[in-house]
Amino acid sequence: MKAKVLIRPKRGIxxxxxxxxxxxxxTLGFDGVSNVRVGRLVELEADxxxxxxxLCEKLLTNPLIEDYEIELD
Amino acid sequence: MFGVxxxxxxxxxxxxxxxxxxxxxxxxxxxxxxxxGDVDVVVVPGGFSYGDYLRAGAxxxxxxxxxxxxxxxxxxxxxxxxxxxxxxxxxxxLLPGALLPNESLRFVCRQVELxxxxxxxxxxxxxxxxxxxxxxxxxxxxRYYAPAEQLDELExxxxxxxxxxxxxNPNGSAREIAAVVNEGGNVMGLMPHPEHAVDPLxxxxxxxxxxxxxxxxxxxxxxxxxxx
Numbered sequence: 001m002k003a004k005v006l007i008r009p010k011r012g013i014x015x016x017x018x019x020x021x022x023x024x025x026x027t028l029g030f031d032g033v034s035n036v037r038v039g040r041l042v043e044l045e046a047d048x049x050x051x052x053x054x055l056c057e058k059l060l061t062n063p064l065i066e067d068y069e070i071e072l073d
Numbered sequence: 074m075f076g077v078x079x080x081x082x083x084x085x086x087x088x089x090x091x092x093x094x095x096x097x098x099x100x101x102x103x104x105x106x107x108x109x110g111d112v113d114v115v116v117v118p119g120g121f122s123y124g125d126y127l128r129a130g131a132x133x134x135x136x137x138x139x140x141x142x143x144x145x146x147x148x149x150x151x152x153x154x155x156x157x158x159x160x161x162x163x164x165x166x167l168l169p170g171a172l173l174p175n176e177s178l179r180f181v182c183r184q185v186e187l188x189x190x191x192x193x194x195x196x197x198x199x200x201x202x203x204x205x206x207x208x209x210x211x212x213x214x215x216r217y218y219a220p221a222e223q224l225d226e227l228e229x230x231x232x233x234x235x236x237x238x239x240x241x242n243p244n245g246s247a248r249e250i251a252a253v254v255n256e257g258g259n260v261m262g263l264m265p266h267p268e269h270a271v272d273p274l275x276x277x278x279x280x281x282x283x284x285x286x287x288x289x290x291x292x293x294x295x296x297x298x299x300x301x
Contacts, residue, residue, distance in 0.1 A: 013218065014245070016178045059135075062128060062164065065171045065218060 001049050002073035007061050008039030039066075075099035075287070076112030078142065078158075080133050084120035085268060089155065092268035095281060096288035104136040114151045114287050115142050117158030119211075119266060129172065129214045130160030139165055151195050151287055152260045156212055159252075159262030168255055168262045169227060170219035175212070176245030182211040184277070186238035187251050187265060191231050194254050196261045199286040206235070206279040208265040210243050215264040217246035217253070224248060234261055 009015045018036040025033050042060055046052055052070050061068045075093035079086045079101045086101060093099035093116065102109060109115065123132035133139065139161070146152045146167050154162040162168045175181060186207055189200040200206070219227065224247055227233060235252035242249050244264070252263035267280030 013173070014176065016174060016176055020178060059131065060127070062131070062171055064220075065173060 001047075002043070002045050003049060003052060004071040004073070005042040005044070005052070005056055005060055006039060006069045006071065007042065007056075007066050008037060008068075010065055010067055013065055074111045075114045075116055075284075076102040076109055077116045077118055078102050078104060078138050079118075080104045080120070080122035080136060080138075080161075082121045082123055082125075083118050083157070085155065085157075085266065086118040086120070088266075089116050089118040089268040092271045092280065092284050093288075095271055096284045102138055104133075104138045107137045107141050109138075109141045109145055112145070114153070115145050117142065117152065117154040117161050118268070119156030119158060122157055122161060125157075125214075128160075128164070130157060130162075130164040133157075133161045134165040143167060146255070146257075146260050149257055149259050153196060153283070153287065154260070154262035155266055155268065156210075156215070156264055159264055160214065162260060162262045167260050168253055169223055169232070170217055170253065172214050172264070173216040173218050174214045175216055175243070180211070180213040181215070181243040182209070183243065184209050185241045185243055185251075185265060187235045187241075188238055190233050190236055191254075193231065194234055194258055194261060194286075196252075196254070196283055196286055197234055198289060199282045205238060206270075206282065207277040208267055208270045208280050209275075210265045211269075212244070212264055215244040215246065217244075217250040217264070219247065224250075227253060230256065232256070235263055235265075 015037050017038040022036040056068045077089045160172045189204040192200045236249040254261045267283040270277040270280030
């Protein structure tokens with residue numbers, strides 16, 4: 001089964017990438033964009049989707065600093 | 074015997090090996106070795122293990138040698154993680170917290186001043202509390218982070234071993250933390266590179282104090298007592 005795992009920095013953790021993007025936007029004419037946070041997307045195919053949460057917690061994310069969502073196709 | 078772990082992508086293992094050899098015997102341990110044999114002090118060196126893919130240190134923790142390192146740590150024997158080694162030990166759950174990308178998003182490479190917070194560890198027993206050490210940093214993900222309550226707990230038990238001096242924090246680390254030790258007191262991680270400050274050629278030899286502390290008989294007997 002195909003799945004997507006969305007990983008994002010936990011709320012409250014400073015995300016300097018998001019900040020840098022946010023600062024760059026007005027100079028490109030994009031005003032009114034705020035709270036930019038940068039995460040990552042992992043696409044995969046799993047025989048046993050029930051084990052995806054375990055996979056996320058053991059490897060794909062560091063639960064101390066990141067949250068994740070699993071989206072099954 | 075010091076054992077310096079060598080992962081694919083390690084780049085400071087030779088310097089760490091040479092630093093250890095200034096104070097004792099040392100050898101490299103290949104990442105696929107599962108038996109540490111004669112090693113009584115483990116050094117997890119700096120570099121870019123497994124290309125820093127996913128998150129720095131995330132993949133190295135699954136290498137076969139890390140199982141042996143976890144057993145070594147559980148037996149109360151000393152484990153020192155430097156830079157990427159610190160990241161690996163955090164990812165492996167042997168140390169609290171995590172290392173995030175630097176606040177500046179830039180790779181920093183410079184000499185920093187550190188303050189010794191605790192000399193009650195096998196890693197700093199040759200230092201005085203409050204002593205200043207000049208040691209270089211070179212990293213892109215060195216911002217120490219842990220939730221506030223975990224930081225309070227860490228400070229309360231004397232788990233912060235080194236802090237960046239005033240105005241020296243190179244990465245935005247919480248509470249200027251540069252080095253932490255686990256509850257057992259036998260696993261330490263630090264972002265600065267003591268192995269790059271052992272020769273007068275590079276001006277400071279302060280890093281040698283860390284290796285000399287580990288080589289001192291008390292470090293070994295402390296770990297022997299802990300391991301019972």
